[in-house]
Amino acid sequence: QKEVEQDPGPLSVPEGAIVSLNCTYSNSAFQYFMWYRQYSRKGPELLMYTYSSGNKEDGRFTAQVDKSSKYISLFIRDSQPSDSATYLCAIEIQGGKLIFGQGTELSVKP
Amino acid sequence: EPEVTQTPSHQVTQMGQEVILRCVPISNHLYFYWYRQILGQKVEFLVSFYNNEISEKSEIFDDQFSVERPDGSNFTLKIRSTKLEDSAMYFCASSGDTYEQYFGPGTRLTVT
Numbered sequence: 690q691k692e693v694e695q696d697p698g699p700l701s702v703p704e705g706a707i708v709s710l711n712c713t714y715s716n717s718a719f720q721y722f723m724w725y726r727q728y729s730r731k732g733p734e735l736l737m738y739t740y741s742s743g744n745k746e747d748g749r750f751t752a753q754v755d756k757s758s759k760y761i762s763l764f765i766r767d768s769q770p771s772d773s774a775t776y777l778c779a780i781e782i783q784g785g786k787l788i789f790g791q792g793t794e795l796s797v798k799p
Numbered sequence: 800e801p802e803v804t805q806t807p808s809h810q811v812t813q814m815g816q817e818v819i820l821r822c823v824p825i826s827n828h829l830y831f832y833w834y835r836q837i838l839g840q841k842v843e844f845l846v847s848f849y850n851n852e853i854s855e856k857s858e859i860f861d862d863q864f865s866v867e868r869p870d871g872s873n874f875t876l877k878i879r880s881t882k883l884e885d886s887a888m889y890f891c892a893s894s895g896d897t898y899e900q901y902f903g904p905g906t907r908l909t910v911t
Contacts, residue, residue, distance in 0.1 A: 721898045723898075723899070723900075725902075730888070730905075730907070731904060731905070732803075732890050732902040732903050732904045732905045733842060733890070733902045734902070735899060735900065735901060735902075738897070738898070738899045777842065779842075781898045783855060784847055784854045784855040785830055785832065785847045785849075785854065785855065785894065785898060785900070786844045786847060786855045786857075787832075787834075787842075787844060787898075787900060788844065789841050789842040789843075790841070791841055792841070
């Protein structure tokens with residue numbers, strides 16, 4: 690079983706929609722979870738950082754961790770065309786080593 | 800806002816040549832990392848570095864790779880003898896006292 694799995698999409702939504710992006714992971718010992726946004730041929734940009742379980746909100750973005758299901762989610766409210774990018778989940782597994790999901794390509798249509 | 804910078808943005812080299820990719824991490828960060836991303840694939844961890852030592856390295860990071868912090872601001876990745884399969888985007892990242900890693904814009908390495 691892969692350590693982190695993410696549906697690659699692509700996902701296309703109309704402007705203003707609520708977007709739900711998800712990843713599953715294999716090891717219940719993982720504690721640190723991140724979401725990055727990556728535009729084409731650019732570096733990943735840190736969006737959200739969560740420790741352990743629960744929700745974290747920042748503006749239109751909410752990160753959610755369900756450790757019992759080994760499931761992490763990123764919700765984007767009132768999505769905008771500028772949110773069109775690839776969204777990567779990442780999990781810290783040991784000594785700062787991040788394992789990334791495949792990335793979900795999101796397109797928000799005006 | 801402080802950011803990680805990388806040079807060059809694009810490097811073209813011939814197979815068998817040595818390349819050095821350079822990074823300037825965020826100034827008060829202590830942990831440094833290199834990742835790579837082959838076109839269309841996942842971002843992959845290569846190595847982490849703290850207190851002038853390698854903390855973790857992946858299977859990819861073999862004897863052809865080395866890292867160095869030659870002064871108080873730069874962090875470098877050297878590939879001794881490049882192969883075609885080393886063609887990728889290479890990202891440097893840094894973090895402070897949490898695991899929040901901030902990535903640079905990347906160096907696109909093309910090996911011909």
